[in-house]
């Protein structure tokens with residue numbers, strides 16, 4: 001028998017096909033957004049009015065979602081599978097695959113939602129910690145952050161903080177927020193804050209400043225607060241710069257030395273970060289790199305189609321080129337250069 005609604009597919013129950021049945025029965029439902037409040041200090045989770053201690057947050061979030069799937073009373077033999085996607089700014093994409101039996105027919109639905117984590121100190125922690133902080137970690141960039149960069153570094157700080165907390169339960173981020181185009185973290189422990197600042201400075205080749213100040217009293221003692229500023233330089237790995245009459249691509253920036261490759265002859269060299277910062281001039285960023293079709297090449301030259309004008313232009317054969325059909329190029333002062341590999 002055909003389905004009485006669509007008339008196309010075979011009926012499986014109530015004269016309906018599985019698809020029309022799913023629409024009629026509305027077996028499963030989830031809200032498009034779900035909110036859950038987590039204490040940033042101890043990880044406790046608020047459920048209605050109570051705060052529950054939670055060991056495994058991810059497992060708890062999954063069970064939270066499972067409990068918020070609404071199921072039609074006509075179903076039995078339920079199976080509900082919850083998958084949380086990658087967290088992005090405290091928001092998890094949620095996929096629910098739910099299966100149940102309706103009069104002997106198996107119905108499966110896939111539902112989507114988002115789970116938003118809200119931070120709020122639980123009563124115990126807010127009494128204990130208040131707004132206590134010993135250090136401010138400032139993330140800044142000379143010039144500006146590149147697209148998505150600040151988000152990446154922030155995530156790194158959250159991850160580092162979570163790892164530190166595993167060994168030091170008294171460490172936490174009191175608050176954080178946007179400041180002067182960068183981001184400020186208020187941290188409960190200045191020694192841990194210093195470690196984070198140093199780590200970021202080393203990784204990104206950034207300047208790390210340290211300025212102590214007395215900031216109020218706690219338990220009758222002066223509290224010394226320290227501000228650590230991590231300032232990213234104006235160049236990034238993959239950018240092109242003029243340095244001492246040469247054109248170079250920045251290869252590596254971590255630590256005290258900057259490693260460069262000459263965009264013309266492919267020679268590499270390294271220079272002290274402080275000297276480089278003083279003398280270099282930024283010519284093009286890694287975001288300016290384009291792809292160009294190779295027309296022909298010799299030992300010394302490559303003919304490419306200019307990606308903007310589609311005219312054939314001859315450029316120097318870049319270091320590392322080995323006859324590919326496409327080549328990455330960058331425009332510097334109206335001239336194309338091949339990007340060294």
Ligand SMILES: [Zn+2]
Nearest residue numbers: 003006017020
């Ligand atoms: Zn149908």
Ligand SMILES: [Zn+2]
Nearest residue numbers: 039042122125
């Ligand atoms: Zn708490």
